[in-house]
Amino acid sequence: MCTGVTSCGSWMKQLTSASRQGRHGRVLHLFFTSLRPGDRGAVDPHPAAVPTALRACARLGNASSGRLIHALVLTRFPSLASDAVAATALLDMYAKCGLVASARRVFDEMPRSDDLVSWNALLAGYARHSFPERALALAIKMRGQGLRPDLVTWNAVVSGFALAGNDWMAEDLVRAMQDDGFRPDAVTWTSLVSGSVLNFHYDRARALFQRMMTAGTRVLPSSATIVSILPAFANVADVKHGKEVHGYAVVTGVEQDLTVSSALIDMYAKCGLVLEAHRLFDKMAERSTVTWNSMIFGLANSGHCQEAIGLFEWMLCNGARPDHLTFTAVLTACSYCGMVELGKGLYRAMQEEHGIERRLEHYACMVHLLGRAGKLAEAYDFIKSMPLEPDCFVWGALLGACRSHGNVELAKLAASRLLAVEPANASSCLLLSDALASAGRQDDVLKMKRLAKRRRMKKLDGCSWLESP
Structure with a gap:
């Protein structure tokens, strides 16, 4: 060497x-x-x-x-x-x-075996990869070998249970940490907030953030805290409190941080404030792929599809490297503005020119693209040629398109496949009922309602394939 x-x-x-x-x-x-x-x-x-x-x-x-x-x-x-x-x-x-x-x-x-750094490294690995119980067991073993856990140790264990969605255990560990002489710091609070957001406990995440800001020993949010909490406002379009967090970012001097700016753009875009998102985007000195993705998604989902496609082209001209989410965003834009041929070209280029492996979300985008354009037979043939097993989003995209275009027979097929994938979700029955009702087949509508009631099916949250702008 x-x-x-x-x-x-x-x-x-x-x-x-x-x-x-x-x-x-x-x-x-x-x-x-x-x-x-x-x-x-x-x-x-x-x-x-x-x-x-x-x-x-x-x-x-x-x-x-x-x-x-x-x-x-x-x-x-x-x-x-x-x-x-x-x-x-x-x-x-x-x-x-x-x-x-x-x-x-x-x-x-x-x-x-007395090096605390190595113990913490393994413990953090367990916590980060969904083995919080093993992380806790290792921390207990440390005690048994005469090693006293430090703040890094405690934060790792708290993070493990928070990410696993075990809020009660995470809070209990914070109390134990305090009993052991350690005060929760920004990392502790960020772990709790991040865990709540990742498990869709948005109200809890917002409450934790407020507790952090009003704690007796004031702990200022770090850039990681800001990035963690913003989705709790973005995903429910709570722009008022999202702006307050933006204010914290300005006061604490982390607004210009690349990850914070990207998260703010995502928050404003999801809240429908595309101009505000674009203002932040334009003044950034540096942009990551995440930044470009947030802006492209924001434009596409707000109906500014041509701008979204133009921004994607600008991204490539600037030498930024697209990832799988970039193509999900731009294919979504193509679908919403009916640009089928462009979408097909981008779908091919994704793998052939950019070396990005296609995922189920890309197949769902293509079914949505073809279905919205009324190319239902082509969409169904596309599904049959998929190398992966279609999921609920793929079948849901086809079923939604069949409802919009009145193809009852194909809708029944898509609904049956969707029921096989998600037997407890009533959304497939509801969409098929709409298609049957539009075709004037009221007897079949009643049958679908009885089926949903007999199976005690529920409409599940988060089914983005049901929504079309």
């Missing part, structure tokens, strides 16, 4: 600089291209190189490169296997990539 003191020092400076700048792909490029075959024994990597490369893998979620570095440590640099810093970085990489079993194996093989 290094042929001399000067070259090694220069190489490490490049690696460290790239890491500090967040250029994690550059870190891995430097690390792997500098490894020359056949130099075993003569090669003596800088001790900081392997942990730095592993941290880059963790940030990128690049488990394959992380495994390769692990193999290199075991085969070419075995002395690093017993290095506490390298082992903790390896554990953290596996944990952040979701490979918690591998993280646990590394932890169990570590020579030292």
Whole structure:
């Protein structure tokens, strides 16, 4: 890796600089291209190189490169296997990539078990990937081995239960944390708020945010807190309180943070204030893919479909890289303005030109696009050719289109498939009843109502395939 003191020092400076700048792909490029075959024994990597490369893998979620570095440590640099810093970085990489079993194996093989950093890394991995009980068990085991949990430990356990939707346990742990001498900080409150939002407990999320702001020891919201709470207002179009949070962002100086700006754009767009969203978008010095997606979605869902498509084209011209959500947004725009051929072209380009694998939401968008345009037979043929099993959104899109265009026979087929996917959801029966009623088939309408009543079906919330602007 290094042929001399000067070259090694220069190489490490490049690696460290790239890491500090967040250029994690550059870190891995430097690390792997500098490894020359056949130099075993003569090669003596800088001790900081392997942990730095592993941290880059963790940030990128690049488990394959992380495994390769692990193999290199075991085969070419075995002395690093017993290095506490390298082992903790390896554990953290596996944990952040979701490979918690591998993280646990590394932890169990570590020579030292009194390093709080390594315990916290594994504990956070359990919490982050839906194993809050294991995180709590590990925290209890720490006590048994004479290690006192710190604030990082407590926040990780609280976060695990909050993300799992166990509000009672999360609050109980906050009280236990306080009994242990630790005050809830911004990370604690953000975990509670984020967990509530992710589990659609928007009222609770808003109440938690207010408690945070009015706590006896005032804790100012961080950028992560702002990003976490804004969907609680965006998803219910509560623009009044969303603007108040915007005010907090300005006061605390985090409005210009890229993630905060993107979340604000999303909030204003979902609340129907497209001009306000566009104002924020236009003044941003830097934009992420998330930012572009929020603005394109906002324009499309507000009926500004041509502008949404134009913004997508501007995004490509600016060198921004679209992701799967970008194409969901622009295909939605094509559907709402009836641009079938453009939608088909973008659907092909998504995989052929941009290398983005198609997901069920993209298939649903195409069915919606074809169905709204009255191309019901083509939409049904498209579903039959899908390589994935159609879900409720795909069949729902077809059923909604059949209702709009009065195709009762195809509507009955789509409804039967939808009932098979979601047997407890009455929405399929309701849509089919509407189609039958429009066709004047009242006897069949009564049959559908009796079926829904007999099965004790309920209309489920969050079925976006039922809504068309």
